[in-house]
Amino acid sequence: MTTVPGGPPETCKSTESVRSLGGLWILAEGRGEMPGGGSATMLMTLGYDPGKKRYVGTWIGSMMTHLWIYDGELDASGRILTLSSEGPDMSPGALPGRLARYKDVIEIQAADHRILTSHWLGEDGTWRQFMTAHYRRTK
Numbered sequence: 001m002t003t004v005p006g007g008p009p010e011t012c013k014s015t016e017s018v019r020s021l022g023g024l025w026i027l028a029e030g031r032g033e034m035p036g037g038g039s040a041t042m043l044m045t046l047g048y049d050p051g052k053k054r055y056v057g058t059w060i061g062s063m064m065t066h067l068w069i070y071d072g073e074l075d076a077s078g079r080i081l082t083l084s085s086e087g088p089d090m091s092p093g094a095l096p097g098r099l100a101r102y103k104d105v106i107e108i109q110a111a112d113h114r115i116l117t118s119h120w121l122g123e124d125g126t127w128r129q130f131m132t133a134h135y136r137r138t139k
Contacts, residue, residue: 010035010036012032012033012034012035013032013033014030014031014032014033014040014133015030015031015032016028016029016030016031016135017029017030021045024047024048025045025046025047026044026045026046026047027043027044027045028043028044028045028046029041029042029043030042030043030044034063038063040061040062040063041061041062042059042060042061042062043058043059043060043061044057044058044059045057045058045059046070046083054071054072054073055070055071055072055073055074055081055083056069056070056071056072057069057070057072057083058070059085059104064088066087066088068085068087068102069085069086070083070084070085070104071083071084071085072084079107079108080105080106080107080108081105081106081107082103082104082105083103083104083105083106084101084102084103085101085102085103085104086099086100086101086102087099087100087102088100089120090120091120091122091123100120100121101120101121102118102119102120102121103118103119103121103127104116104117104118104119105117105118105119111137112136112137113134113135113136113137114134114135115132115133115134115135116131116132116133116135117129117131117132117133118130118131118132
């Protein structure tokens, strides 16, 4: 994770437990370290809305009060899910209360490995990646 644009990346470790809810939703609960110290708990919900033909979900974390609402689509390969959201603008110099556009991209690498990348949309219209997380299933 890069917490300061152009700054050195920070590495954190966490664990995640994923389970199905009625075969319609997944619940993914994570626990881990925060950049700069401290711990956090996160919860993601994700499912498919056949009426909208879109993936929908939420994300919350113990480090902030914002409820992130996801809307997304799967690419033609069936391996890359892009989830769009709106949340607090965390760019340097952002005004309090200002919102920004974000996207999380989940890519299935193998049955036991997926990668999540998080991006925010800058004022210049350029997507900037600020986080990469590798998830590996343990047996």
